[in-house]
Amino acid sequence: MSDPIPDRTSETLGRLQRYESRNITFLDPGAGWPVVWKRARGCRVQDESGRWYLDLTAAFGVAAAGHANPAVVRAGRRQMGELLHAMGDVHPHALKGRLAMELSRLTFGRWTRRRAGRPAGPETGKVIFGCSGFEAVEAALKTARLATGRPGVIAFRGGYHGVGYGALNATERGHFRDPFRDQLREFGRFVDFPGAGPDDPSGPATEASLERALDGARAPGDIGAIIAEPMQARGGIRIPPPWFLPCLRRWADRHGALLILDEIYTGFGRTGAWFACEHSGVVPDLVCLGKALTGGFPLSACVGRARVMDAWPEAMGEAIHTSTYLGHPVGCAMALAQIAELRRLDLPRRAARMGRRIEAGLQALQHRFPDRVSRVSAVGLMAGIAWRRADGGPDTALSVDLMQEVLRRGVLMLPEGEHSEVTGITPPLTLTEAQWAQALRCLNGALDHLIGARISASPRTRATPRRPRR
Ligand SMILES: Cc1ncc(COP(=O)(O)O)c(C=O)c1O
Structure with a gap:
């Protein structure tokens, strides 16, 4: 029998845990965090298990012309x-x-x-x-x-x-x-x-x-x-x-x-x-x-x-x-x-155009969850939606849970803000309308799931979420 294929994700996370300074990579494998990146093209990233994700982070805003833009890679x-x-x-x-x-x-x-x-x-x-x-x-x-x-x-x-x-x-x-x-x-x-x-x-x-x-x-x-x-x-x-x-x-x-x-x-x-x-x-x-x-x-x-x-x-x-x-x-x-x-590719202008769609999409979310959203901000493809608790304070828990839930559903997003209470949307400037529609469906589904689950969860049994940082 041939050797089993090594599980690259566990292997990599284990090595990081052992050999990297412990303050760097936030590890919570039980919650499926983080995923280990293998390759990235355009607006999509593939992990070591072969699964593809839609990337709404552009990897900290870097991949503006798309991940591994062929002309850039060639150069x-x-x-x-x-x-x-x-x-x-x-x-x-x-x-x-x-x-x-x-x-x-x-x-x-x-x-x-x-x-x-x-x-x-x-x-x-x-x-x-x-x-x-x-x-x-x-x-x-x-x-x-x-x-x-x-x-x-x-x-x-x-x-x-x-x-x-x-x-x-x-x-x-x-x-x-x-x-x-x-x-x-x-x-x-x-x-x-x-x-x-x-x-x-x-x-x-x-x-x-x-x-x-x-x-x-x-x-x-x-x-x-x-x-x-x-x-x-x-x-x-x-x-x-x-x-x-x-x-x-x-x-x-x-x-x-x-x-x-x-x-x-x-x-x-x-x-x-x-x-x-x-x-x-x-x-x-x-x-x-x-x-x-x-x-x-x-x-x-x-x-x-x-x-x-x-x-x-x-x-x-x-x-x-x-x-x-x-x-x-x-x-x-x-x-x-x-x-x-x-x-x-005229990407600055494209970002302005797509940004208006994204803003409209986030505003629709705000209408759906008016008690949970404190603000929507968007200029071009730099957009965010800030979450608030019932007492008006920043809802770090919802923001972090949302990031993990959308990841499970195949979309990468990051929380921003001093309390990580803002879901940031900063995709590659090449993001298409179809990709944004997919992201919005994912956000809606994840929020239905999370907000529904929170209403039924007793506050005593809810674990305090940990805050992945970048
Ligand atoms: C506005 C701004 N300035 C400076 C930096 C620091 O850049 P670096 O992490 O490449 O040192 C960042 C990183 O996120 C940033 O967003």
Whole structure:
């Protein structure tokens, strides 16, 4: 008899349990969590047992042009065969120059900054490459420090800018900061993020109250930068009022501070525009990019107005900000192909169109479960539905149960928000109407099942759910 086929899922989870730091992968095999990914194509992911799932996460927003987009994979493969690695800040390769130029054209080259009320024309952007998103954030924070000479940074509660020691100064959530607080320089001051209207009333409700909050966060002359996500992603898909970015821009200009927009989640078409700041016409001084930039290779970029970036001294042979893999050739090749695909398939516009369908679908859910839904938010293919308990508090349990129930039914979704109370919908921008219809049927079925089961379950016998985090 031949050997039995090893159960790859149990084998992999067992190895992770034994050999990976225990804080990383949340394991709850009894509840079927997690599934072990084997391959992914377009909007679908296959696990080690051969089962396919519809992916409404785009794997943290990365797979914007679809998982394993053939043109992107081809570009990466070709580059691997040609030049697998170059020398970050020493001997470059051609694609690093091409991508830097492309990112400059795609951002500051398309944006027109107004000066004294008049358009001042497009500018050139300059780039610092990194690997992870948080590195782009840290490059932007350092740039602002050099350009203004001021160390202070204003950031927003609920914002997420990554967990490197520098980025943690701007990422407010205690979960990530508290264990290391005594090692942080604490140059960040935090202000409430304005809520998205009556369903999300937290935070400043008017421009005047936001300005007061910003004034209150400042000691004279110490703030060099404001950093914000144009829309908070991990903070719970929170879409601020349209005056938010213009207000930040004005305040920063008035106080000689720089405006850093973290578009690591929102960039590259996610919100129905190439970059989320384009919805309000606000041009930042520095923009942080990552995730969908390559569709799946660890590459990030901080792009800044040339005048601001030139605060860095000219290289004299030993760069003061660099890393071994800076501007990796495979990442650059994939990024150029990914941007070409986003353009060819007109994915930002497609995201805007599909986003309206998704919003309508989520609103229909809200009508079905008015007591359970506290808000629906959607801009392009960045959407969320927030769950509340009968006492009005965030319903973490329902959100987490829902994620596990839809997984059992073949759909991948993730909870977002400080209490994981928001079901996030951030699929590849290639999602089709038929796929969304399938997801919506799945959500309806899962909610019927869960809400029905909860009504009949005694509160005493319900186990406290554990909260898978990303
Ligand atoms: C807005 C934003 N900024 C920064 C980051 C950090 O990126 P990374 O995890 O690649 O370091 C994330 C990650 O989710 C993010 O959503």
